[in-house]
Structures are given as structure tokens and as C-alpha cells.
């Protein structure tokens with residue numbers, strides 16, 4: 001069979017005629033056409049940028065980025081990772097007396113390789129605990145020190161300019177619960193957009209993101225938190241994505257953007273991600289259990305089983321690859337993602353009836369059987385896919401280098417001054433806490449403790465710092481008790 005990576009050339013050609021400035025997003029206002037679940041054979045024959053892509057492109061209007069400075073900051077990023085491994089040390093039980101015992105370690109990732117080009121959407125699949133989030137975090141440059149192997153961005157190691165052009169959407173968002181959607185994105189725009197843009201232009205960019213992500217209906221609703229309700233889960237996810245989209249990142253990484261969402265909302269989110277990719281970005285996402293509709297939108301997939309890869313390459317070639325190894329889905333209409341998850345768990349589907357299947361799954365529940373399937377898939381990957389991937393990774397077919405020197409002065413002008421940041425943060429802090437009631441006594445309490453603490457550390461000797469640290473805490477708690485009595 002043709003190695004999966006050989007298809008890469010076709011997708012690069014397909015995306016190259018889309019200007020880097022264009023962003024093609026899912027239309028959140030229109031009702032999406034619901035497709036029937038495709039058969040496995042149709043998924044097999046699918047080319048990632050073929051018919052489905054044309055339908056997608058036809059359905060959605062390309063939208064140009066508004067500000068030239070943001071458009072110009074988009075630099076195509078080719079992300080390559082080879083033999084990525086990660087070992088974590090497990091905390092040992094016991095007390096400080098036994099702390100001299102050697103710490104036990106656990107390999108969370110082992111020998112994962114892949115390549116993602118601008119215009120491509122890569123999905124990481126695997127059972128829970130297989131290492132998807134760890135790999136995504138490593139690719140985002142947030143696990144330095146714990147990771148071995150090579151991760152490069154346009155053949156360069158991770159740098160501060162790569163960081164500036166990388167958007168990372170975590171699984172658990174960190175949004176301010178009392179701010180509205182508009183306030184959340186406006187403050188983010190004021191803090192993160194280049195200082196060349198005026199305040200009005202930054203607000204305009206926040207408004208534009210709200211429209212693009214279909215958040216107009218809930219723009220004045222509060223985000224909400226664990227103790228009180230705000231916007232829905234899907235809207236929340238879109239706010240998190242919008243938070244990263246504001247700066248027009250060249251590399252966008254998302255951890256389970258569709259978890260807990262219904263299939264239509266999930267499809268819209270993945271369509272949005274694919275639109276972003278087609279606009280010249282490199283998009284990587286982890287996903288738990290995509291439907292076959294979602295699966296068809298991915299250009300590439302990495303399938304992990306207990307931290308080891310069993311597949312890395314084009315999404316459209318996956319069934320062909322596993323069939324060549326003698327593993328085929330039990331029935332014609334099986335979702336390829338379900339099939340891959342079964343394989344990653346060491347479960348081999350069978351062509352027997354469903355009742356028999358249950359029996360078979362019960363039989364294969366034996367650890368030995370499952371482990372031998374996993375081991376066979378890992379060694380097949382090493383034998384047939386890994387050499388092709390590595391030669392692809394080594395081949396030097398780079399776009400523009402994303403280094404600080406090439407970014408020049410425009411990059412230096414990006415950051416907002418500290419005074420401006422302070423003002424925005426103060427305003428945001430006050431707005432977030434405006435629901436709390438402020439009494440004169442409370443303000444007096446905070447001011448007094450701040451002044452007392454300031455006096456305490458005024459011209460203090462750093463060698464006596466430890467003695468002084470606990471004093472303000474005890475002062476504050478006694479003062480609080482006094483204030484409660486007085487209130």
C-alpha cells in the first residue's frame with residue numbers, strides 16, 4: 001500500500017491557493033445539512049480535500065482578517081515531531097524519612113512521530129489515559145525538560161516568537177465567571193493585540209470574533225462558573241477558542257474542544273477548526289470519540305495506545321493500512337474512530353453477528369490477548385510507518401523560518417506597555433468583582449493591612465524575610481476578626 005505520508009503533497013497543493021490571510025469558518029447562523037453516516041468504504045476512498053472539502057468550501061464564505069498587522073503576523077508553521085517520549089516521576093507514598101528512596105517513574109509517551117503542515121488539521125485519538133494531552137502539551141512547548149525527542153517549528157526549536165504565534169486551548173478553561181462574553185474577549189483583545197492597533201480597533205476585533213464564532217446571541221451573557229449558571233458548554237468552548245483566535249495564531253492546539261457537546265455543536269466546532277486550518281494555519285486537536293462525520297474532517301490522525309503510536313499519517317488511509325495488517329472492521333457502517341479506539345485498546349473486531357461480538361469482546365477482555373494485539377500494532381507501526389515518517393521529517397521542505405530575527409521590528413511592537421496592561425487588568429479585576437458588596441469597613445481593612453505590610457517590609461533586610469512573612473498573615477486574620485465583630 002501507499003505510505004500514508006505520500007498523500008501530503010496533494011493536500012499542500014490544495015491549500016496553497018488559499019491565501020494565508022483568509023479565514024474560512026463554519027457558518028454558525030445557518031442550519032447545517034445533516035449527512036448520513038458514511039460507510040467505511042466511502043471513508044476509505046475519501047481524499048481529504050476532495051468532494052467533502054468542496055461542499056465545505058461552497059457552504060462557507062471566506063472572511064478576510066481585518067487588520068493588516070494581524071494578517072501579516074500569520075506565518076505558516078510546519079510542525080515536526082520525532083521520537084517524542086515523556087517520563088513522569090510518580091510521587092512515592094511515605095514521609096520525609098523515606099524520601100531518600102528512589103522515585104518510581106512512568107513512561108507516558110514513547111516514540112511518537114508525525115508532521116503537520118500549514119492548512120492541515122491533525123487529530124490525536126486514543127483511549128483515556130493514552131497520552132493525548134501530554135503529547136499536545138509537549139507540542140505546545142509547555143513540557144520542556146520532561147520530554148525527549150525532537151520537536152521543531154519550521155525546523156527551529158521552540159522559541160518566544162513561536163510561543164507568541166501559538167494558541168493553546170486547554171480542556172478546562174480559565175475564564176472569569178462574572179464577565180460577559182463580550183467583556184471576556186474585549187479584555188483579552190486589549191491585553192494581547194499589538195500596541196499598533198488602537199483601543200477601538202482591538203474592540204472591533206473582539207466583536208468580529210464574536211460574530212465569526214456565532215456568539216452574538218450570548219454576547220451580553222455572563223460566562224458563569226461552578227456555583228452559578230452562565231452560557232452553555234458549547235458557547236463556553238467557543239469563547240475559549242475565540243480567546244486564542246484573537247491574535248490570529250499560526251499554530252493552534254486544542255485539548256478536547258468537543259468534549260461534552262452534542263454532535264451538531266461538535267461538528268460546527270470541528271468545521272470551524274478546519275476552516276482555520278484552510279486559512280493557512282496548522283491546527284492540532286485531541287478528541288475523545290469523534291463521529292464518522294467529524295472523522296472525515298480530519299486531514300491527519302495520530303492514534304495512541306498506552307503512549308505508543310499505532311498510526312500516524314493521513315486520516316483517509318487509516319482503514320487501508322489496518323486492512324493491510326489483517327484488521328478490518330466488523331461491519332460496513334462502522335465509524336472509523338470507533339474501529340481505531342478498539343484497536344488502540346487491543347480489541348479486534350470480528351465479522352460475526354452482534355451477539356457473537358459481545359461474546360468475543362468478553363473473550364478478548366483477557367489482558368494477554370489485548371496486550372498481544374497492541375504489541376503487534378506497535379511493531380507494525382515501527383516496521384512500516386515509522387521509516388516513511390522519519391524520511392519525511394528529515395526532508396527539508398521548509399516555508400519561512402519563524403525566528404525572532406526574521407520577525408523584525410513588528411514583533412517588538414507587539415506587546416502592550418506594562419502601564420496599559422496594569423490599567424486593563426485593574427479594570428478587569430474590578431469588573432469581575434463588582435457583584436461583591438463593598439463596605440467602607442472592608443475598604444479600610446484592606447487599605448490598613450496593605451499599609452502595615454508595606455511599612456513592615458520597608459527597607460527590610462532580605463536575610464530576615466522568613467521571620468517577617470508570617471506577621472502580615474496573623475495581622476490580617478486578627479484584623480478580619482475585629483472587623484467582623486465591629487460589623
Ligand SMILES: Nc1ncnc2c1ncn2[C@@H]1O[C@H](COP(=O)(O)OP(=O)(O)OP(=O)(O)O)[C@@H](O)[C@H]1O
Pocket residue numbers: 088089090108126127128129130131132133134135288
Ligand atoms: N505529572 C504526571 N504524574 C503522573 N502521571 C501522569 C502525569 N502526567 C500524565 N500522567 C499520566 O499519563 C497518562 C496520560 O495522561 P494524558 O492526560 O496525556 O492522557 P489522555 O489521553 O489525554 O487522557 P484523557 O483522554 O482521559 O484526557 C495518564 O495515565 C496520566 O495519569
